[in-house]
Amino acid sequence: MGGLLGRAVDAGLALRWVGLAAREGGAGMCWSAAGTRLDGEEEADLRFDLASLTKPLATATLLLLARRDGLDLEQPVAEIVPELAGSPWNGVTFEQCATHTAGFPAWAPLYASGCGRDAYLDALRRVEPVAAAGSRVEYSCLGFLALGIALERAGGADLGVLFADLVAEPLGLAQELGFAPPADATVAPGERRWFVEERALTARGISAAPPPAPAGVWPCDDGNARGLGGVAGNAGLFGTAAAVARLAAEYLPGGGELLNAAEAELATRCRTDGLEQARGIGWQLASSPGCSAGPALPATAFGHTGFTGTSVWSDPDSRAVFVLLGNRLHPGGRTPDLHPLRRRFHTLAREAVGAGSHWDEGD
Structure with a gap:
């Protein structure tokens, strides 16, 4: 495995990689590779900008607010965020935002007309749907930005506070997983400037500049999230490989210390x-x-990727979790295709930690 990640560094896919595979009740292994030397302590503590891994990991907040406060997944978001009432998003539900079926387009620079929640909600009112709600899956950061703001309204606190209080601290992960880590935290570096978003703005003919880095914290590479201080439903989480695996394992069948069986099943059922x-x-x-996911994982596996070079996949059959974190955007905003690497990683990692019951069934 070290050879695979080392070749990934040499090929310029990212300058730092940490991979982790863990199986419930069995072996767990971690591998790393870097263009500069990583010692064992740094490897263990190294946080990555998780980018869109924020989406599934932060849904634990949604599930726990539903349990604590009776938040209904079928409830229209506009009932909690009245600024969206009377807009194209008047009837979209929490579930539609969380399943990418609300009709939001994939991306737009909401910060182009101002930063902050009020400015973003005003911008969202002017966004046109790309499909009728519920009619198709259109992967969308905008839907999760709206969802994050709605969770803050429902929970009565900043999403970063809600995530820390409801998820990270109860699991003992507060020092390894959270939004906007302090500037002195050990974090794999990202872009030296916002090359990716600058290119996207130029391609759209938009003259706005990406939001600057918030003071005193590590900036995430997502401009819309930076425009909210680095705390958003679509991006902004930073975490170690071990912390990502720990939270992902909460979604395995039966739940865990935080999520119950019904919540885990609800989140991971198609x-x-x-x-x-x-x-x-x-x-x-x-x-x-x-x-x-690749051929090493069953069709029932669930996971996600992050634009910065991150991924996590869980196999509910063998009860194994596979995490691969890289910083492909450092330093110049390159975006090579990482799917072949991820699929090969899953194959080797599955072999390394043992296959479990799924793989004993003639695979």
Whole structure:
């Protein structure tokens, strides 16, 4: 495995990689590779900008607010965020935002007309749907930005505070997983400037500049999240490989210390039957065509990727979790295709930790 990640560094896919595979009740292994030397302590403590891994990991907050406060997944978001009432998003539900079926386009620079929640909600009112709600899966950061703001309204606190109080601290992960880590934290570096978003703005003919880094914290590479101080439903989490694996394991059948069995099943069951992708609440299922899971994982596996070079996949059959974290955007904003690497990693990692019951059934 070290050879695979070392070759990934040499090929310029990212300058730092940490991979982790863990199986419940069995072996767990961690591998790393870097263009500069990593010692054991740094490897263990190294946090990565998780980018869109924020989406499924932060849905634990949604599930726990539903349990604590009776938040209904079928409730229209506009009932909690009245600024969206009377807009194209008046009837979209929490579940539709969380399954990418609300009709939001994939991305737009909401910060182009101002930063902050009020400015973003005003910008969202002017965004046109790309499909009728519930009619298709359109992967969208905007839907999760709206969802994050709605969770803050429902929970009565900043999403970073809600995530820390409801998820990270109860699991003992507060020092390894959270939004906007302090500037002195050990973090794999990202872009030296916001090359990716600058290119996207130029391609759209938009003259706005990406939001600057918030003071005193590590900036995430997502501009819309930086415009909210680095705390958003679509991006902004930073974490270690071990912390990502620990939270992902909460979604395995039966739940864990935080999520109960019904919540884990709710989040990881396909809720988009007949549509383009198989999606749960925040999670993608391995039965989705062309996803990064690869042939080593069963169709029931659930996972997600992050634009910065991160991924996590969980196999509910063998109760194994596979995490691969890289910083492909450092330093110049390159975006090589990582799916072949991820699929090969899953094959080797599965072999390394043992296959479990799924693989004993003639695979």
